[in-house]
Amino acid sequence: MKFIAHIDIMPHDALLDPQGKAVEGGLAKLNLSTLTQVRVGKHIRLQVEADNSGDAGALVDSACRHLLANTIMERFQYRLEELV
C-alpha cells in the first residue's frame, strides 16, 4: 500500500522563533498587523510504501526522529493519506 505523509515540523512554543518575528515585522509593514504570533516551521510531504497504515506511521515517526526533526528544538506531527 502506498501512503502520502504530510509532516509539520514546528519550533517548540516555549522557544523564540526569530524567523517568525521577522515575518511578523514584514506583515506589519504591509498593513497586515492583524496577523500576529507567527511561527515558521517546515512542511514535508513524502510517499511511504508499507503493508498498512500502522507500519507507514512507524516509518514516518522514525524518519522524523532520526533525520527530519531536531526534537530538542522542534516538535512534529503528521497525517497519512492512502493513495488509491
Place this chain on the structure above:
Amino acid sequence: MKFIAHIDIMPHDALLDPQGKAVEGGLAKLNLSTLTQVRVGKHIRLQVEADNSGDAGALVDSACRHLLANTIMERFQYRLEELV
C-alpha cells in the same frame, strides 16, 4: 474573532526540489528507502484577528501572495481554525 491559520507553502510539483532530493538520500542511508518523493516546504502558523472567516481568509491570502510565498516557484494552501 480570532483564528489560527495553518499555511503550507510547497514548491510546485513541476520544479526540482534539491532539498527534498537530499532528504531522500539521507533516508535511504538510514534504511528508510521505502520513503520516497520527498518535497520540502514551509509551514507557517499565525493568529488572525478578523470579523469573520471570510475576512480572515482574505488577509491570509494577501499575506501569502505579498510576503510568505513566491508564487512563481511555490504554491500555498491554508486552513483556518477558530479560536474560542
